[in-house]
Amino acid sequence: MTEAGIVVSWTMNADDWQAVARVLDRAGVEAMVAFARGTKAREPVRFAKFFLKAGWVGLPPKSTKPVASLGKPPHCGHPDCDPITRTRESENDRGIRSLDRCPNCHPNAKGHAA
Ligand SMILES: [Zn+2]
Known part of the structure; x- marks a missing residue:
């Protein structure tokens, strides 16, 4: 910016x-x-x-994003997990927040059955 x-x-x-x-x-x-x-x-x-x-x-979703919404697994229901982006906000030891893919329900999360 x-x-x-x-x-x-x-x-x-x-x-x-x-x-x-x-x-x-x-x-x-x-x-x-x-x-x-x-x-x-x-x-x-x-x-x-x-x-x-x-x-x-x-703002509309960017068009370059791969169409993954159809194959999205159901939301895991975790309170920290955003049902739309499937990311969880975490805070490191320096107090810096970041978003990480939810290991349970993000479409591209590792370990999820393809
Ligand atoms: Zn989740």
């Missing part, structure tokens, strides 16, 4: 971060940057949260 000339504050709460991560996984960063660039705001946008609320959540 910063490389695209868009400098915004990424201060937001955990729920918003999860939403951003989901959009990133679904639509891709290119679509997010394109949307941010195309956004007309009266004042300079200082918070990435603005883009999130303004339209990132409505």
Whole structure:
């Protein structure tokens, strides 16, 4: 984002971060940057949260993504597992959050019967 000339504050709460991560996984960063660039705001946008609320959540899935939804295994029901992206959010010892494929129900998870 910063490389695209868009400098915004990424201060937001955990729920918003999860939403951003989901959009990133679904639509891709290119679509997010394109949307941010195309956004007309009266004042300079200082918070990435603005883009999130303004339209990132409505971005369509990127077309390059392989069509795997038909063969998706059923959601495992784990509370940390996102039923749409099939990823789990984890936090390492430095407090940095990341999304990992769910080992139980992600279509590309290792060990899952093909
Ligand atoms: Zn799962």
